[in-house]
Amino acid sequence: MISIIKTIWTVILHMFGKRETVQYPDEKVKLRPRYRGRIILSRDPDGDERCVACYLCSAACPVDCISLQATEDEHGRRYPEFFRINFSRCIYCGLCEEACPTYAIQLTPDFEMSEPERPNLVYEKEDLLISGEGKYPGYHFYKVAGLKIKDKDKGEAENEDEPIDFKKLLP
Amino acid sequence: MVTIYIDDKSYEVEKGQNLLQAVLSLGLNLPYFCWHPALGSVGACRQCAVIQYRDEDDKEGNLIMACMQPVQDGMRISIEAAAARKFRASIIEWLMVNHPHDCPVCDEGGECHLQDMTVMTGHNYRKFRFKKRTHRNQYLGPFINHEMNRCIACYRCVRFYRDYAGGKDLQDMASHDYVYFGRSEEGILQSEFSGNLVEVCPTGVFTDKTLKKHYTRKWDLQSAPSVCHHCSLGCNTLVGERYNKAVRILNRYNRRVNGYFMCDRGRFGYEFTNSNKRIRKPIFEGKVEDFDRDSAAAKTSELLKDRSKVIGIGSPRASLEANFALKSMVGEHNFYSGLSARENKLARKILSILRNGPARPASLHDVETADAVFVLGEDLTNTAPMLDLAVKQAIRNKPIDDIQQIHIDRWNDAAIREYLQDEKGPFYLATPSWTKLDEFAAKTYRAAPDDIARLGYAVAHALDESSPAVEGLPDEIKTMAEEIAGALKNARQPVLISGMSMRSEAVIEAAANVARALCRDDRKADIVYTLPECNSMGTAFLGGYDLEKAFEDVENGTADTVIILESDLYRHADKTQVDKFLEKCANLIVVDYLKNRTSEGASAILPAAAFAEGDGTLINNEGRVQRFFQALNPDPILQESWRWIRDIMIKLDDKKAEKWKALDDISDAVLNSLEGINPKIEIAPSANFRINEQKIPRAPMRYSGRTAMYADKSVHEPKPPDDPDSPLSFSMEGFAGPRPSSLISFFWAPGWNSVQSVARYQQEVAGELKGGDPGVRLIEPGDHAKPEYFKTIPDAFKPRQDEFYFVPLYHIFGSEELSNEAEAVSELVPDAYLALNKRSAEKTGVSSRDKVKVSIKDGQISLPVKIMNSLPDNIAGIPVGLPGMNYFELPAFGKIAK
Known part of the structure; x- marks a missing residue:
């Protein structure tokens, strides 16, 4: 008997409690920064594409929904010629983000990705590339790597000595 | 066999090798850099350190370099001992001090020996806090990309380039941290074997520039075992494909043929499959048509309705199957081999010489192990490049044999080179002009082809009095002939090299005479003939009339419709003759993959599959029949030439063709048609071969992008195409375990992502592949054959006035x-x-x-x-x-x- 009254009392109390149900889509939900949603490609602090087309995201992807082709600009900087994610296959596991050595590929909290047609879920580089640095500001892969690119010669990366003149006889 | 103990377990290993070799042959993991199975040991990198114990009671032991230690009976070592592990990890740490943070943008990434070894030793954090040394790169030509920052100074590149391949323009310069591997001045690498640097370099200093144009990681390449189509030697290759495009060629180890290396023409020549001269659609009367296979075949067959006047011209660069299909279609009496009268004669002469013996047709490996070489008329570097490399190894054999009394093992590379300096074994070269091999030869002879042949005859006569003597030979040539004869006679394994390049029957016969004279007194001799194209030998097996007869037939009206298979007639006959011939043909049907002068005015051009897009069989210069497999799945309108011919035959109600459903059917038919060949031989496993009821995958397990590659065209992933021709699947799905050697489509083993993993596919390091080396030799003459000597000695070359x-x-x-x-x-x-x-x-x-x-x-x-x-x-x-x-x-x- 007492237990029944207790239960009814709890239910009555809940009627006045804070509601968890959100009136989506009229009401927008709060997006947590660590939520794994729509994937983007970010840019480095200089505003250039961060992606160096290393293929690690596509190799890490358990559903093989990322494909790309590497190419180079005239100064030797590598970037993806195309970069395609088939979101109709993506499981938002975040392994691509973990595999990315340049912080280029990132998962955002945006989850609103329903489409009436599946082909619309195939995102190309133009759809993926954002204009900012995303979650990891400041990192610039080419400033760390030994490769020469436009406006960065050999020996100008972080922690690098001047290039060696191998014809000099002195040790 | 000796017994050694590794980490308290006993193993039986072959004597005479070093410990590192033995450990790798046993399938154990031991990191290394400077050692290479073909280059030997120098003990420079200190990476393969293990602990050796004096006896069972010794608990301390001392550190030794496995690559420098010969295996000894009862030897006790430990790979896993903490001291050895720590030492190896610290070596890697040193090597990585200056290594740039480049892996994501480095072409070696994913197939990098340095990556593998770093993971294997467990080094994972850079403690060094100071600056990295940097280098400027050099332009090294269209094949090789140079990125010196990544160098770990293992010296493999110069050891291969200079010591092994005899190059001069790649050097090691400066000292300690400044060591630089490059040319003294920027420029195109001069060696014909520079492409091997890509595989020899354990990291990303030298990478493939042609792959860089459409860079793809190793794990994303769908590859198939193939055979090089750029000369007659038939080197085994791996073709890598991505997005329906061949993107690179790697060497495919076959101990009997090309071992660890291949030439630059073979490695970089593949780009013709992506050339804009490719025929990718059927062309009728100069108009590109959007036909499917069926209507293209139907339209072509209309041209062939009256079949009494149809002839077919085959090709030495087309597969056996394609040539055979054409031969069956037009009939034996209307089939032309695609070679001129002289080419036909020479190729058949070579075949008959090899068949009659008693000299054995030598493989590339046999040439490498020979200790006396005599070349008649061939500029090997340019006509059969890998033979050049093999000869460069052969000339070291005699001096190495001679120093066996000082007990230096063959693998002890630095010691042997130091001891021998420039000493070379007997190698004689007779060619009309300078060749790159001249500097390695004991003597060279510059003369017209007929005089070269006379020298050959004279050598044969010096070896065996009963062979025909050469009249009127100058004294100096006589002495040279005697010297050569003496050197060949004293050799353990002499090899004769000649070929078709001089287009002289006399030279070919002279080489045969020398070989026959050598074999007289129960001695053994090997013989190699080079031919011009990848299937020239196959053409000789198949037969067919001379091109000149085809010209006559059309001229006098007995034929008016010609089917030309993968051939540019302008490369085999005089221009005016071909012009006239093409003019006279009422209907010209061409099946080819490259546009050329011959196909310009054709009534019908059918797009054929190039080597990367189709399967087929070739016979190389030693008579080794080898299968090449399709790596990529082209546009459906492209198909193998034999399939085009089959489709046309079916349209013409030819019942023979209906049986040729897949490659195996026609391949069996070819073998059955060849004279003197056992039709039961297995060139490669048949299409219904399965392991655990599974096909063998072309792509590696970590192949990526399957659900996105073609998503821009359709989100419905296409089903992987069927392959009715081979047991290989167009996918990463299938049996992942060990596969038959002729179906190896990539080299990979757990922990070994680089090409060094080939050791896991060999019975022992640098030995045969597990399951035997692929390819079947069709010519094995008996030792007891005693064919007659050739007797038509040509006259000495006489110059003519004003000519x-x-x-x-x-x-x-x-x-x-x-x-x-x-x-x-x-x-x-x-x-x-x-x-x-x-x-x-x-x-x-x-x-x-x-x-x-x-x-x-x-x-x-x-x-x-x-x-x-x-x-x-x-x-x-x-x-x-x-x-x-x-x-x-x-x-x-x-x-x-x-």
């Missing part, structure tokens, strides 16, 4: 049809020229670069003069096959006019 004797010259990049259309190779193709020595040039009153008119028989061409002083007087050289060159029937007399 020159023209001999063919060859270029590794330029003389071969297919590789000329490859983007990178075409950069190195020289312009056509006429070669004369200085005296001859002065006599004619011309100097270097002057344009002169050359007329040989009916053919004429205007060429700039190039002074080549190695040519004998009164002899002029004409480069074969260069773009813009015409065909001449050489050697022949002709005139030069200003």
Whole structure:
């Protein structure tokens, strides 16, 4: 008997409690920064594409929904010629983000990705590339790597000595 | 066999090898850098350290380098001992001190020996806090990309390039941290084997520039075992594909053929498959049509309705199956091999010599192990490049054999090279002009082809009195012949090398005579003939009439419809003749993959699959029959030539063709048709071969992008295409375990992502592949055969007044049809020229670069003069096959006019 009254009392109390149900889509939900949603490609602090087309995201992807082709600009900087994610296959596991050595590929909290047609879920580089640095500001892969690119010669990366003149006889 | 103990477990290993080799052959993991199975040990990198114990009670032991330690009976070592592990990890740490943070943008990433070894030793954090040394890169030509920052100074590149391949322009320079591997001045690498640096370099200093254009990681490549189509040696290759495009060639180890290396023409020539000269759609009367296979075949068959006047011209660069299909279609009496009368004669002569024995046709590996070499008429570097590399190894054998009393093991590379310095074994070379091998030869002989043949006959006579003697030989040549005969006689394994490149029957017969004379007294001798194209030997097996007869047939009206299979007639016959022939043909049907002069005015052109897009069988110069497999799945309108011919035959109600459903059907039919061949031989596992009921995957397990690659066209992933021709699947799905050696489509083993993983596919390091090396030799003459000597000794070369004797010259990049259309190779193709020595040039009153008119028989061409002083007087050289060159029937007399 007492237990029944207790239960009814709890239910009555809940009627006045804070509601968890959100009136989506009229009401927008709060997006947590660590939520794994729509994937983007970010840019480095200089505003250039961060992606160096290393293929690690596509190799890490358990559903093989990322494909790309590497190419180079005239100064030797590598970037993806195309970069395609088939979101109709993506499981938002975040392994691509973990595999990315340049912080280029990132998962955002945006989850609103329903489409009436599946082909619309195939995102190309133009759809993926954002204009900012995303979650990891400041990192610039080419400033760390030994490769020469436009406006960065050999020996100008972080922690690098001047290039060696191998014809000099002195040790 | 000796017993060694590794980490307290006993193992039986072969004597005479070093410990590292033994450990790797046992399938154990031990990291290394400077050691390479083909280059031997130098003990430079200190990476393969293990602990050796004196006896069972020794708990301390001392550190030794496995690559420098011969295996000894009862030896006790430990790979896993903490001290050894720590030592190896610290070595890697040192090597990585200056290594740039490049892996994501490095082409070696994913197949990098340095990555593998770093993971294997467990080094994962850079403690070094100071600055990294940097280097500037050099331009090294169209094949190789240079990124010196990544160097770990293992010295493998210069050891391969200079010591093994005899190159000169790649050096090690400066010292300690400054060590630099490059050229003294930027420029194109001069060695024909520079492409091997890509595989030899354990990290990303030297990478493939042609792959870089469309860079793809190793794990994303769908690959298939293939056979090189750029010369007659038939080196085994791996073709890598991505997005329906061949993107690179890697060497496929086959101990009997190409071992660990291949030449640059083979490695970079593949780009012709992506050339804009490709035929990708059927063309009827000059109009590109959007037909499917069926309607294209139907339309073509209309041209063939009246079949009484149809002839077929086969090709030495087409597969056996394609040639056979054409032969069956037109009938034996209307089938032409695609070779000129002389080419046909020479190829068949070679085949009959090899079959009659008693000298064995030598494989590349046999040449490598020979200890005396005599080359008659071949410029190997340019006609059969890998033979050049094999000869360079062979000349070291005699001196190495001779120093066995000081007990230096063969693998102890630095010690042997130090001891021998420049000492070389017997190697004699007779060619009309300078070749790159000259500097390695004990003696060279410069003469016209007939005189070269006379030298050969003289050597044979010196070896065996009963062979025909050469009359009127100058004394110096006589002495040379005796010297050569003496060297060959004393050799353990002498090898004769000759071939078709001089287009002289006498030279070929002379080489056979030397081999036969050598074999007389129960001695053994090997013989190698090079042929011009990948399936020239197959053509000789299949037979077919000469091209000249086809010209006659059309001329006199017995034929009016011609089917030309993968062939540019202008490379096999005189221009005016071919012009006339093509003019006269009422219907010209061409099945090919590259546009050429022959197909220009064809009534029908059917797009054939190139080597990467289809399967087939080739016979190489030693008579080894080998299968190449399809790597990519092209546009459905492209199909193998034999399938086009089959489809046309079916349209014409030819019942034979209905049986040829897949490759195996026609391949069996070919073998059945060849005379003297056991039709039961297995070239490669048949299409219904399965392991655990599974196909063998072409792509590695970590193949990526399956659900996105073609999502821009359709989100419904296509089903992987079926392959009715082979047990390989177009996918990463299938049996992941060990596969038959002829189906190896990539080399990979757990922990070994780089090409060094090939050791896991071998029975022992540098030995046969597990399950035997692929390919079947069709020619095995008996030892007891005693064929007659050839007796037609040519007269000595007599110059003619006001005329020159023209001999063919060859270029590794330029003389071969297919590789000329490859983007990178075409950069190195020289312009056509006429070669004369200085005296001859002065006599004619011309100097270097002057344009002169050359007329040989009916053919004429205007060429700039190039002074080549190695040519004998009164002899002029004409480069074969260069773009813009015409065909001449050489050697022949002709005139030069200003």
